[in-house]
Amino acid sequence: MRELTRAEDQIMQVLWQLKKAFVKDIIEKLPEPKPAYNTVSTIVRILEQKGFVGHQAYGKTHEYYPLIQKDKYSKFYLNNFLGGYFGGSFQNLVSFFAKENDMDINEVESLLKEVKSKIDTKDNE
Template identity: 60%
Template sequence: MEIRELTKAEEEIMQVMWNLEKAFVKNVIEKLPEPKPAYNTVSTIIRILEQKGFIDHVAYGKTYEYFPIISRDDYRKFASSKLMSSYFGGSLKQMVSFFVNEEKIDLKEADEIMKLMEQVKDE
């Protein structure tokens, strides 16, 4: 199945779903920061995530318990690949260089990343 990009609101809900592993809408709302969104807003986003293939549900009468069917790691791989190809021409070196220049990572971390990438390439 093809993974699709999430909106900011969808990603916020998915982060909660990944942490909870299974939840009713009210459980998701409890974990969201203040000001809490309306129940209907969260419920609508969850249904969209279900249509996009990110979550599924088990029905208990009219009540639904939702759970992720795409893992956080799978989405992380998708998102980082998209970021690298969209903004860094598919070059890990350019991406690492950007984060070093923005002081998001230091040179030691950058060196460790490059070494890890070389190890993966050699395997």
């Protein structure tokens, strides 16, 4: 799997939200200023070549849908992000955000408890 560009990610966010959409539907959901139809169509076709998007043809019109689940891509992206910026260490990530956001010890402990709770819940599934 490859990392998405900002424009590709924006299109995928819309497709994950809508589940399936025509190019015009994607454009409707994008913020102003709206990109040109051809721009969105080109990005969607690139996403299709990368294996992120599939389509159903209706004559000359195509309805697009995601082939990659949002949570699967999120996990891939965050693992790359953690590896690239924090040496793969969640501890380094938390330490960075604690320092940058002037978090006190209670906020850090609360965050760690929440993470531990989610891990425990996942382990029990």
